[in-house]
Amino acid sequence: MAQGNINGFDQDFYLDGYAISGVQSLDGGYSVQSDQSTFLGNKGRVMPFQTSPSIGQFSVSKDMTSQPSGITKWLGEEGFSGLFKYGEKSLAFQSGFMTEYRASFSPDDLPQEQFALSVFGEMGGDFSVGELKSKNETKFIPSSSGIEIECKGRETNRVTSFQYGVRVIRDAHYGIGSKFPKQVNLTLPYEISLNLTIEVDDYESENVYTTIRDGIDLTGINIKISDKCDSSKNIEYKIEDASIVSESIAGNYNDQVTASLQYKAFSMNVPEINYNV
Amino acid sequence: MSKFIRYTECPVKINEDFYLAKRASIGAQASATNPIEFGGKVGISTGIGPERSEFFMQYFVTGENDPIANLTGKNSCSGSFGGIEFSGAYLTNYHIGIKPYAPVEMSARFVVLSGFNNNIQESSFSENDYTVANGANVELTNMNYLNIGMDNPVEITYEVACERIPSFVIGSSYPRHVNLGAVEKYLDINGDDIGDVINYQERDIAEISIKASDELGRSRGQTLFCSGAIENQRLDISAGGTLNGQVSIKEVIR
Numbered sequence: 001m002a003q004g005n006i007n008g009f010d011q012d013f014y015l016d017g018y019a020i021s022g023v024q025s026l027d028g029g030y031s032v033q034s035d036q037s038t039f040l041g042n043k044g045r046v047m048p049f050q051t052s053p054s055i056g057q058f059s060v061s062k063d064m065t066s067q068p069s070g071i072t073k074w075l076g077e078e079g080f081s082g083l084f085k086y087g088e089k090s091l092a093f094q095s096g097f098m099t100e101y102r103a104s105f106s107p108d109d110l111p112q113e114q115f116a117l118s119v120f121g122e123m124g125g126d127f128s129v130g131e132l133k134s135k136n137e138t139k140f141i142p143s144s145s146g147i148e149i150e151c152k153g154r155e156t157n158r159v160t161s162f163q164y165g166v167r168v169i170r171d172a173h174y175g176i177g178s179k180f181p182k183q184v185n186l187t188l189p190y191e192i193s194l195n196l197t198i199e200v201d202d203y204e205s206e207n208v209y210t211t212i213r214d215g216i217d218l219t220g221i222n223i224k225i226s227d228k229c230d231s232s233k234n235i236e237y238k239i240e241d242a243s244i245v246s247e248s249i250a251g252n253y254n255d256q257v258t259a260s261l262q263y264k265a266f267s268m269n270v271p272e273i274n275y276n277v
Numbered sequence: 278m279s280k281f282i283r284y285t286e287c288p289v290k291i292n293e294d295f296y297l298a299k300r301a302s303i304g305a306q307a308s309a310t311n312p313i314e315f316g317g318k319v320g321i322s323t324g325i326g327p328e329r330s331e332f333f334m335q336y337f338v339t340g341e342n343d344p345i346a347n348l349t350g351k352n353s354c355s356g357s358f359g360g361i362e363f364s365g366a367y368l369t370n371y372h373i374g375i376k377p378y379a380p381v382e383m384s385a386r387f388v389v390l391s392g393f394n395n396n397i398q399e400s401s402f403s404e405n406d407y408t409v410a411n412g413a414n415v416e417l418t419n420m421n422y423l424n425i426g427m428d429n430p431v432e433i434t435y436e437v438a439c440e441r442i443p444s445f446v447i448g449s450s451y452p453r454h455v456n457l458g459a460v461e462k463y464l465d466i467n468g469d470d471i472g473d474v475i476n477y478q479e480r481d482i483a484e485i486s487i488k489a490s491d492e493l494g495r496s497r498g499q500t501l502f503c504s505g506a507i508e509n510q511r512l513d514i515s516a517g518g519t520l521n522g523q524v525s526i527k528e529v530i531r
Contacts, residue, residue, distance in 0.1 A: 037297070037337075037407075037409075038284070038285075039297040039298055039299065039336075039337075039404075040284050040285075040287050040288055040289055040298045040299070040300075040301055041284075041285060041286065041287055041288020041289065041295065041298075041359075041400065041401050041402055042285065042288070042295075042297060042401065042402060042403065042404050043285050043401045043402070043403050044402070044403040044404040044405040045404075045405040045406070047407065047408075049380050049409060049411070050378060050411065050413075050492075051378065051379055051380065052378050052379070053377070053378045053413075171519070173429070173431065173519070174377035174378060174413075174431070175377060175428075175429035175430060175431060175468070176375055176376070176377055176412050176415050176417065176430045176431065176432075176433055177412075177413070177414070177415040177416060177417050178377070178413065178429075179413045182429045183429075185519060187517060
């Protein structure tokens with residue numbers, strides 16, 4: 001007999017055994033790569049063959065209501081287990097690796113974090129990933145007035161929103177005769193991106209041919225986000241050697257002129273995110 | 278009237294057995310020369326030597342044994358390709374490719390020394406219950422660091438090359454008999470690094486065995502064996518990748 005719907009109160013998401021707070025939505029699953037068997041002269045049954053390992057994917061969106069170092073520490077080499085619990089059932093994985101992390105901020109909204117995981121190895125509903133616990137997390141709710149950005153054009157122009165992102169490639173190596181990967185490599189470099197939208201006072205675009213004349217201009221960018229109640233609690237994102245990869249300026253007859261800037265940087269080290277919480 | 282024949286109407290057969298082939302080709306090549314005639318005229322003559330025909334197929338094994346693996350000796354075989362029939366075919370190359378999680382794929386190359394009969398004719402067969410070996414279900418023996426310098430092979434190719442020496446007599450287009458020449462096995466393995474054995478040329482190895490199975494653990498094709506010596510070793514890497522070791526082993530059977 002059907003037990004009824006499973007609403008948000010009966011859903012939890014765990015990484016490495018600990019519950020993750022602030023999760024707004026998630027989507028997890030896997031795909032099986034197969035090829036149909038068609039052969040010369042054969043008009044018999046067409047059977048599918050598996051042709052490469054099944055890879056699971058998880059994408060999670062959450063409010064940043066607690067210090068998020070528990071998430072970004074997974075940008076390193078290590079893998080972790082995870083479990084999405086819904087009612088009495090679950091979707092679990094043994095070995096997940098973070099492939100993307102994004103944090104986005106805009107005035108009057110709670111900051112958002114999104115991350116994506118690739119799962120290599122077993123995934124499904126009928127195995128355990130160990131004891132499940134809740135962490136005593138420090139509350140951290142940033143306010144838009146507590147966002148400081150040091151970058152070109154910021155001194156006299158107002159940043160209205162930004163999105164910080166990190167992407168990393170994970171390569172799973174399978175041996176012959178093995179169903180599970182022998183090793184999952186992090187393929188460097190990390191790709192770090194920053195998208196900014198600013199309200200223009202006196203921002204001026206670079207000339208398109210400046211980069212080919214003078215070389216690509218590299219700049220350092222610092223972003224500090226402070227807690228709404230206690231400014232000594234903050235998160236700092238540091239990007240070194242960022243270069244602008246796109247720039248657009250938009251005008252509107254009944255609105256302000258805005259500029260959208262996209263920076264990218266590449267790093268051989270784990271991106272620097274400092275949590276002073 | 279010409280027409281296009283679909284792949285489902287062009288089966289391949291060796292010794293009365295249909296094979297689950299992905300690709301097949303057949304061809305004949307005549308020996309030709311350009312004789313210069315009196316007065317400088319250049320012609321073409323194709324009748325100066327026997328015709329060399331070849332049949333190739335790439336296929337999957339669905340039973341416990343692959344009958345083609347037993348053709349590396351002196352015996353010839355017959356076969357057909359979309360209705361074109363041939364006999365007096367000799368296996369010259371038998372090849373197996375194994376990659377993780379990929380179906381284990383065989384290929385065979387034959388020299389055909391008896392010409393062809395019949396024309397292309399549509400036909401088909403119906404195979405409904407079959408499974409193939411997969412690289413995730415391959416059992417390896419002695420393929421380890423101590424023996425060949427790597428623990429994690431990621432690609433294996435196994436090959437048997439059989440030399441065929443036809444003996445022609447004057448007045449006949451076909452050989453009177455075909456001798457078996459050299460038979461050599463080659464085993465090429467790619468995998469993690471081989472740093473410790475790259476200095477050891479001509480290093481003898483313990484016999485390696487490779488047993489391929491389907492997802493239910495049923496053998497698909499005979500167990501393959503190779504001993505012999507390491508003939509070639511290589512390490513390579515490119516930006517964004519991982520260090521890859523390659524070991525080539527050669528065994529001379531005759």
